[in-house]
Amino acid sequence: MVKMIEKIVEETKAYYCLDCGKCTSSCPVAMLNPRFSPRLLVEQALIGFENLVVRDAELWSCLTCGACSNYCPSMVDFQKFVRKVREESLKKGLTGIKSHGGIFNSITKFLCRENIKQDRLGWLTPELRVRQKGETLYFVGCQPYFDIIFEEIKVNCLDNIAKLVVKLLNKAGIEPVVLANERCCGHDALWSGDVETFEKLLELNLREIKGRGVKRVVTNCPECLRTLKIDYAEYAKIDFEVLHITEMLLELANKDKISFSKVDGKVTYHDPCRLGKHLGIYEAPRSLLGMIPGVEFVEMQNNRGNSLCCGTSLWSNCDMFSESIRVSRLREAQATGAGTLLTACPKCQIHFKCSLSCDSGRNLDVSLGVEDLVTYVAKAAGVV
Numbered sequence: 060m061v062k063m064i065e066k067i068v069e070e071t072k073a074y075y076c077l078d079c080g081k082c083t084s085s086c087p088v089a090m091l092n093p094r095f096s097p098r099l100l101v102e103q104a105l106i107g108f109e110n111l112v113v114r115d116a117e118l119w120s121c122l123t124c125g126a127c128s129n130y131c132p133s134m135v136d137f138q139k140f141v142r143k144v145r146e147e148s149l150k151k152g153l154t155g156i157k158s159h160g161g162i163f164n165s166i167t168k169f170l171c172r173e174n175i176k177q178d179r180l181g182w183l184t185p186e187l188r189v190r191q192k193g194e195t196l197y198f199v200g201c202q203p204y205f206d207i208i209f210e211e212i213k214v215n216c217l218d219n220i221a222k223l224v225v226k227l228l229n230k231a232g233i234e235p236v237v238l239a240n241e242r243c244c245g246h247d248a249l250w251s252g253d254v255e256t257f258e259k260l261l262e263l264n265l266r267e268i269k270g271r272g273v274k275r276v277v278t279n280c281p282e283c284l285r286t287l288k289i290d291y292a293e294y295a296k297i298d299f300e301v302l303h304i305t306e307m308l309l310e311l312a313n314k315d316k317i318s319f320s321k322v323d324g325k326v327t328y329h330d331p332c333r334l335g336k337h338l339g340i341y342e343a344p345r346s347l348l349g350m351i352p353g354v355e356f357v358e359m360q361n362n363r364g365n366s367l368c369c370g371t372s373l374w375s376n377c378d379m380f381s382e383s384i385r386v387s388r389l390r391e392a393q394a395t396g397a398g399t400l401l402t403a404c405p406k407c408q409i410h411f412k413c414s415l416s417c418d419s420g421r422n423l424d425v426s427l428g429v430e431d432l433v434t435y436v437a438k439a440a441g442v443v
């Protein structure tokens with residue numbers, strides 16, 4: 060019988076590994092955490108040390124950011140390798156160290172139930188025009204939950220992102236469908252190895268979308284984007300296009316459906332890993348900023364494919380190493396002289412703001428603000 064680890068090696072092309080170590084030397088976690096080495100995990104798998112790989116607690120330290128894949132000469136799919144090994148790890152009852160008491164994991168599990176009732180549309184104020192059926196659907200993601208859990212650090216995803224997405228679309232003449240019973244996309248479940256939960260969420264979301272005439276789904280969350288665009292398509296038949304909000308806003312601005320007034324200030328931009336390294340969307344956010352008169356845009360030293368992760372994924376293993384990665388990124392942003400660090404992922408924003416607002420963060424030599432690109436664009440478009 061073929062061993063499980065051999066199948067994973069086969070599926071991820073790990074047998075091409077040259078043992079060069081470029082993955083480990085390019086990995087932001089391995090640079091700080093001497094116990095974590097992607098090269099070693101692959102080598103152990105190739106030798107057939109299944110138990111060692113599956114039971115390695117450091118498996119959960121990987122951010123699945125994709126930085127290593129940029130440098131691997133053999134094109135080993137290390138992110139998929141980690142995801143697949145985590146599936147086996149989870150079957151043995153092993154998982155990462157959950158942040159926030161595991162509340163996000165609980166929410167995901169809760170959202171898998173068939174007959175739950177959510178108050179998901181309470182944030183839609185009367186001036187926001189949405190529909191039950193239509194060609195464009197706005198997938199809101201878990202932002203309503205983030206606002207409750209992170210009330211203290213004032214992320215306000217609904218006010219500062221979701222409402223502005225609808226306002227910008229309305230301004231361009233689009234009334235998006237917003238689902239009253241949308242579920243978590245399943246991103247964290249999938250990358251934590253919980254395929255059963257992921258498949259249930261996929262089924263429930265596709266059932267909600269079906270029959271509404273949806274041709275395009277737009278989201279401001281890069282994790283939802285990757286999940287709907289790549290992972291749903293791997294498990295089911297998808298008959299709609301999936302776009303990030305920056306792609307859609309750029310398209311609308313190019314068609315003169317939205318326009319911008321002059322703004323002041325110097326900004327820099329953080330490429331979220333799912334948007335950039337996973338999906339290759341680097342130019343849409345930059346082109347959009349380039350259309351706003353007066354913007355002084357400055358790149359960080361590490362940008363696009365070399366961009367550093369915000370340091371945490373899956374609400375898991377948020378430790379001193381992830382904090383250190385995040386602080387490095389904030390310092391890099393500060394070094395540009397920009398007054399605002401823009402990002403295009405609600406989770407990146409939460410993690411950055413969390414680091415800046417904790418006790419040690421307040422003593423950092425970092426004074427710049429962190430804002431979602433949607434917020435910035437909405438101000439320039441005059442919808443705030």
Ligand code: SF4
Pocket residue numbers: 082085086087088089097120121122123124125126127128137138
């Ligand atoms: S995906 Fe990111 S965190 Fe994981 S091994 Fe590769 S570079 Fe390191």
Ligand code: SF4
Pocket residue numbers: 075076077078079080081082083097098101130131132133134135
């Ligand atoms: S970079 Fe690729 S080839 Fe080199 S050790 Fe890592 S997985 Fe193997």
Ligand code: SF4
Pocket residue numbers: 158159371374375377409410411413414
């Ligand atoms: S950085 Fe992110 S995961 Fe870590 S404690 Fe803060 S909000 Fe939670």
